[in-house]
Amino acid sequence: MAANGSHSITAVARDAAGNTTTSSAVSVTVSNSGGGDTTAPTVSVTAPSGGATVSGTVAVSATASDNVGVVGVQFKLDGTNLGAEDTVSPYTLNWDTTTAADGSHSITAVARDAAGNTTTSSAVSVTVSNSSGGTTLVSIGFTSTDESLFTEVSGDWNVANARYQLKTAASGSAPNNNISVYNTAISGDYTLTVLGRVKGTPGAEHFGVIFNYQDANNYYYVNFSETNTATTNGLFKVSSGSQTQLADFSSTIVDDTNYTIKIERIGSTINVYRDSTLQASVSDSSFTGGQIGFGGNQVLMAFDDLLVTN
DSSP states (O other): OOOSEEEEEOOEEEOTTOOEEEOOOEEEEEOOGGGSOOOOOEEEEEESOTTOEEOSEEEEEEEEEOSSOEEEEEEEETTEEOSSOBOSSSEEEEEEGGGSOSEEEEEEEEEEETTSOEEEOOOEEEEEOOOOOOOEEEEEOOOGGGGGGEEEEESEEEEETTEEEEEEOOSSOOTTSEEEEESSOEESSEEEEEEEEEOSSSSSOEEEEEEEEEETTEEEEEEEESSOOTTTSEEEEEETTEEEEEEEOOSOOOTTOOEEEEEEEETTEEEEEETTEEEEEEEOOSOOEEEEEEEESOTTEEEEEEEEEO
């Protein structure tokens, strides 16, 4: 084993007659002090949360760091690769849970640095539940023909890039100055899931999901925002045109990221989840039926994969 420092490398060629020639020397520096980078990354799964019950498509996310740099994070489901290695932070993927059997599953993340050091995160256990036996009431993947399924209460809405979005905003600055609702009202208990996102320059963008809509002055809505304000990041009730915040969402969102939103109506209980993490659970029976839809005051929001089951 060569010592650390400068060394000279030559090559000697010999022919059958015994003639030899020595090459010009090449100087190199050996540096093996400390054995190179032997520090492994740190990594943890941040979503879904441990113990969560998941269905449909949910986001799987992790955070990772390293003394030199993380070059990739590979998610695993029950020890088998889940999707491709993510080489760009934030480390996340959308998991179609219908590809896994109902029941308990384990999610881990393996972080890798440039030196090949790896670390496997602590496992997060989740329960997949997609075979509840319920009835699908609404299932929309959003093509251009799906625009006719909605009534534009305010603003100009359309389907673009396989997402439902606000094309042109109406004048005004109210949190839900633009509303579009599904044509058919839904009664009784139900579960609504949808992918929502904001796009464009980071700032104060937000998106809203409306439910139990009676008219433009009476409904519930959840709003997810890049900033936590009293009007744009929480669960709200609009009654006789007056808005009340029923619950605050302490965590905010970032742009150009899909979020799986789930709303459960069970009797008077309203449960709201974002990426399988419970954001709020409240009891309110002001509106027990009505339409579902979307709302906001900006053209930077978009929705996909709307599903309602009972």
